[in-house]
Amino acid sequence: MPAERRDGAVRRRRGDGAEADADPQFEVPYGPTIPSLYGMAAARYLHEYGLTEADLAEVAVANQKWGVHHPHAAKGRFGEITVEKVLSSPYVSSPLRRWMCSTWGGGSGGAVVVTSPDNVKAGQEAVYLTGYGTATTHEYLSDRMNMRTAPVPVDGRVVPVDDPHRQHRGGPPGVRDGRRRARRHRHAGDVGELRAHGAHDPRGPGFAERGKGVDLYRSGRSGFDGDLPIDTNGGWLSFGQPGISCNMDTIVEAVRQLRGIPLGLPPRNKPSTVLVQGAGGMLAAATVLVLTTDGGPV
Amino acid sequence: MPDPSGWPQPYRLMDAAPYWAALQEERLTFQKCDDCAEAVWPPHKYCPTCHSEALTWQESVGRGTIYSFSVVHRAPTPVWAAITPYTVGFVLMDDGYALFGQIEGDPGQIAIDKRVTVGFLRRGEQKLPVFELA
Numbered sequence: 001m002p003a004e005r006r007d008g009a010v011r012r013r014r015g016d017g018a019e020a021d022a023d024p025q026f027e028v029p030y031g032p033t034i035p036s037l038y039g040m041a042a043a044r045y046l047h048e049y050g051l052t053e054a055d056l057a058e059v060a061v062a063n064q065k066w067g068v069h070h071p072h073a074a075k076g077r078f079g080e081i082t083v084e085k086v087l088s089s090p091y092v093s094s095p096l097r098r099w100m101c102s103t104w105g106g107g108s109g110g111a112v113v114v115t116s117p118d119n120v121k122a123g124q125e126a127v128y129l130t131g132y133g134t135a136t137t138h139e140y141l142s143d144r145m146n147m148r149t150a151p152v153p154v155d156g157r158v159v160p161v162d163d164p165h166r167q168h169r170g171g172p173p174g175v176r177d178g179r180r181r182a183r184r185h186r187h188a189g190d191v192g193e194l195r196a197h198g199a200h201d202p203r204g205p206g207f208a209e210r211g212k213g214v215d216l217y218r219s220g221r222s223g224f225d226g227d228l229p230i231d232t233n234g235g236w237l238s239f240g241q242p243g244i245s246c247n248m249d250t251i252v253e254a255v256r257q258l259r260g261i262p263l264g265l266p267p268r269n270k271p272s273t274v275l276v277q278g279a280g281g282m283l284a285a286a287t288v289l290v291l292t293t294d295g296g297p298v
Numbered sequence: 299m300p301d302p303s304g305w306p307q308p309y310r311l312m313d314a315a316p317y318w319a320a321l322q323e324e325r326l327t328f329q330k331c332d333d334c335a336e337a338v339w340p341p342h343k344y345c346p347t348c349h350s351e352a353l354t355w356q357e358s359v360g361r362g363t364i365y366s367f368s369v370v371h372r373a374p375t376p377v378w379a380a381i382t383p384y385t386v387g388f389v390l391m392d393d394g395y396a397l398f399g400q401i402e403g404d405p406g407q408i409a410i411d412k413r414v415t416v417g418f419l420r421r422g423e424q425k426l427p428v429f430e431l432a
Contacts, residue, residue, distance in 0.1 A: 043410065044366035093369065
């Protein structure tokens with residue numbers, strides 16, 4: 001997402017124009033870009049799970065399979081791609097290559113939420129919101145990397161503070177102690193590794209084991225015939241994303257699939273429940289909605 | 299005003315004034331909480347761990363381990379485009395905090411878990427910390 005959204009005035013005054021959601025004080029002076037901030041998350045994820053760039057490329061390939069059928073997908077016109085094609089595209093910021101980065105697109109999505117049945121129009125199929133949750137953990141990645149606690153269980157590095165008073169009595173925790181605690185909790189790459197590819201992270205909501213998210217794409221489970229169709233409009237990678245309202249496009253796609261009126265392809269088995277995962281900031285915020293045509297008004 | 303050199307300058311906030319001043323003397327500093335002994339970074343008025351106001355600036359040992367990194371090939375502006383490819387990354391400092399910065403050297407040699415030491419580089423008006431492989 002472009003810097004102008006939040007502190008564009010600051011950036012323009014300094015004249016750097018860095019297109020990054022980076023800390024203006026402690027990150028921007030070193031030249032980060034958004035792909036580099038996500039690239040760090042991806043590099044760590046590959047390192048922790050022994051995965052490769054070819055594994056990450058599977059997500060782009062899978063998204064493009066959906067995207068080529070959607071009339072509004074920004075990359076749809078390029079046709080289907082292969083892992084080799086993804087890996088032969090130039091680096092934007094390692095390990096992310098051009099085909100692994102999101103492009104501009106979408107942005108016209110919107111939704112009106114009404115009560116049912118009183119405000120549902122005749123002939124309209126009601127889609128129900130049966131659950132939602134949201135959490136934000138930080139502003140910039142420097143804040144995230146120095147977090148000692150989190151409001152919810154998070155992936156990646158957290159150096160926990162079990163009991164400040166006990167630590168105070170016991171004297172300063174040594175560096176070795178800090179390392180040990182860090183290792184114990186450094187158990188997973190962040191959800192950003194797949195989000196960086198503009199896709200839902202199927203591991204985040206619990207559809208895959210840690211480090212196994214890419215298998216959902218590679219095995220075809222995320223495709224037309226699969227049991228877990230993912231990013232049916234092409235996702236942020238192929239559909240594109242406008243920076244701010246990208247998750248609105250995802251909601252629109254979910255509602256269209258639930259009503260059986262997708263602009264692109266429907267999965268072989270029409271879904272009755274869809275999970276919408278929205279990501280925001282630099283691995284900073286997540287929101288989940290559960291939409292369904294099952295059930296009815298409370 | 300933009301720095302005449304073209305390099306982006308840090309948007310300095312008051313809590314961090316001692317940090318930027320020390321860097322001009324080629325000293326890397328961070329805050330430490332006198333009450334709970336946690337390293338505090340980025341700088342704060344209060345300790346984010348125990349809410350104490352007793353934060354003291356102290357000098358970093360200047361060494362750490364690469365947590366992750368990314369080699370930038372598509373630069374955001376012309377000054378950065380002139381030095382691509384360059385590397386940014388997070389370093390777990392031996393002092394117990396994580397610092398973001400540029401990692402100098404051959405990108406092919408930079409790797410997670412490698413040790414780095416801090417040096418200093420003038421970019422326009424401000425001297426900045428910069429890491430290199432130990």
